[in-house]
């Protein structure tokens with residue numbers, strides 16, 4: 252059963268500073284190999300374990316950090332408003 256989008260919008264996401272990526276990154280939980288009750292936070296990009304304190308951010312803050320929340324924009328609609336108004340779209344070369 253898919254998670255309702257409304258519930259996702261109310262969610263918060265764990266971010267932390269990754270030294271390897273050099274920025275705030277989204278993290279996920281991984282279980283320690285030796286102790287299945289031990290959780291580790293891993294960088295979603297480079298799989299580096301992160302010991303930094305987590306920041307729980309809203310979907311809006313996640314988007315400000317450069318993550319898309321929800322479906323990515325369709326190909327060819329980047330930079331424009333997709334309404335075809337012609338004034339705010341990126342000019343094609």
Ligand SMILES: [Zn+2]
Pocket residue numbers: 269270271272273276294295296297298299
């Ligand atoms: Zn990283």
